[in-house]
Amino acid sequence: MTSIVYEDDELQAFWLDGPSDFLLIAFGDLVSMANGESFSVEVPATKSGIACLGIMAKRPNWYPRENMRKLMFAVSALVNRYSERVLYGASMGGHGALKASHLMQASTTIALCPQWSINPADQTTTGLGWPEYYKPELMADMAIKKEDLSGAIFIISDPGETRDEFHRQQICLRSVNVQRVDAYFCDHNVTPVLSGTTNFVEIITLCRTKEASRLQAVVNRVRRxxxxxxxxxxxxxxxxxxxxxxxxxxxxxxxxxxxxxxxxxxxxxxxxxxxxxxxxxxxxxxxxxxxxxxxxxxxxxxxxxxxxDQNSINISLITPFGTDVYYEHHSQELLHSPSDLRTTGCTPVKLFLRDTRLEIFVEGRFAKLRLPQLKAGEAGNELDFEMREAPRGRVALVRNGRFLSADPSGTISCDRKEASQWEFFEVRVTAALR
Incomplete structure (x- = not known):
């Protein structure tokens, strides 16, 4: 069961008893602000029997240094019961864990995609990110320095995420004790990728025993x-x-x-x-x-x-003869032929998919679509057909019990009661250029 052991204007800290022989000190990230009821890793820590001090920010403040000193003074009697202290955090929480590692005499610090600083004064050619959260009255001294770091440090982040990699490199420049663990193609989503009690416990265990190669293998297995x-x-x-x-x-x-x-x-x-x-x-x-x-x-x-979006693509109807279906304005009929043999006055038909039905539209406001053998009143600007599976990845199109058919002469009709070779069409998708 957790209880609040410290609170001020910026921070809130919870204590969770557990049978573990080490203390986990966990820092919350931007996704989960202090709520007076729980802390970021309470569920996996409780399930695993890990004693934990859970520190939560009341707003995006990147764990101000003076507030952390006051917190540490207030909880020192609890923390000093453990000689081994493992600090853990992600993103803003990763920064908090690293910045406080010397203050809390950490044996091990685990940071997932942490920030080195978001102070614009520390910015070089690479954007630091999160400028809207920077508060000079709280964060002027937020850049992680050599004297802030203590113990073994593990930073898990995606080297392909430019901003996160910049922050990791800045931290590595300030300590020789940093172990890089790469979570390729995870962007800034390393925390949800590695979530879950089993992963949580395995990561902490391997960092405590300094098994970086095995930790990398675990991260690779989980992320893939x-x-x-x-x-x-x-x-x-x-x-x-x-x-x-x-x-x-x-x-x-x-x-x-x-x-x-x-x-x-x-x-x-x-x-x-x-x-x-x-x-x-x-x-x-x-x-x-x-x-x-x-x-x-x-x-x-x-x-x-x-x-x-179907407006971004063209759907073509290809006959068994390899020709595509088009509309001829003069005869007001559907025909088919190779595109290079068409005369003027021909328009490609516009096809739309609606569930298992294929709708054929004719461009032109006053165009009338005529198909031989259609019953009176069925002609119009739009026809829809039920699609049925056909051999070799093709489809048959049915309307009122009759199959759409392509004749070798170049005409299109809808009068066949059964489907055979001439009634099997390919539906082809291409880009609609704008």
């Missing part, structure tokens, strides 16, 4: 399947190596729900950039993705279209 790592891989890959990322990502969607979720929720600017990339639209993988026989082609089509 995690959502945030995959998210970073995909989003950074789409910027740096777009074709490779799309090729791998499109095939992974069918078997990995995390990839599916990430691709569906790409940032809007990145989504549009990818959809407008002509090299991506020409990828064999883009078509192969739809034709993969391991998963329903309709399901794959739905998933792939969910990646992009």
């Amino acid at each position: 399947p995690h959502f945030f790592r995959k998210k970073a891989l995909i989003e950074k890959g789409l910027v740096r190596k777009r074709l490779l990322t799309m090729r791998v990502g499109l095939h992974a969607i069918a078997t990995d729900p995390l990839v599916d979720e990430i691709m569906r929720n790409l940032p809007d600017d990145l989504k549009f950039s990818v959809a407008s990339d002509t090299t991506v639209s020409q990828l064999p993988a883009f078509s192969a993705f739809l034709l993969n026989k391991e998963t329903s082609v309709i399901e794959k089509l739905k998933r792939s279209l969910a990646i992009f």
Whole structure:
């Protein structure tokens, strides 16, 4: 059971008894401010039987030095019961743990993506981040110095996250006792990636025993399947190596729900950039993705279209003869032919996916769409068809019990009661250039 053992205008501290032979001193991050009821790692510390002093900030204050001195004086009788003290924190809490390591005579300090300083006066060519939180009356002396550090130090962060890496390098310059542990492709999300009681205990144990190589192996094992790592891989890959990322990502969607979720929720600017990339639209993988026989082609089509706004892509209907379907204004009919043989007055049809139905629109406000054998009153500006699976990753399109069919002569009709070769279409996705 926890109890509050210290409180002032900036900080709140909890005490948790436990049978462990060391004391864990944990600092909360920006995500969890002091609430008078609990501290940041209370759940895993309680489950693991670890005695803990949990220090929480009442606002984004990066644990002011004078407040920390007062806190340490107030709880010294409790802290001095333990000769081994392990300090732990992430981000703002990582800064607090490192800054207080000498004050609290830490044996080991574990910091996840910590800041060296957010004081603009300490800034060089690299932005320090979090400028909106800087308060000169509290943080003027916040930069971590050599004399602030004590004991073995482990910093776990992503070397590819430019800002976090800058902060880690600044801290490393001030102590020879820092062990770097890399959490590649985690960005600033190292804390949620490594969350969980089992990971928490394993990290603390390996840091206490100074087993950096084993700790690196644990971090690698935990991060590889995690959502945030995959998210970073995909989003950074789409910027740096777009074709490779799309090729791998499109095939992974069918078997990995995390990839599916990430691709569906790409940032809007990145989504549009990818959809407008002509090299991506020409990828064999883009078509192969739809034709993969391991998963329903309709399901794959739905998933792939969910990646992009449908206004950012073109959906083409390809006949068994390799030609695409278009609208001829003069005859007001759907026809098909190779694109290089078309005359003027031809418009590509616009296709939209609605669940398992494919809607065919004709561009032009007054255009009328006529298909032979349609019943009276069925002609109009819009037609919708039910999609059914067909051999070799293709689909058959059905309306009122009749199948859409492409004749070798170049006409399109909707009169077949059964589907065979001429009724099997490929649905192809390409970028809609703006």
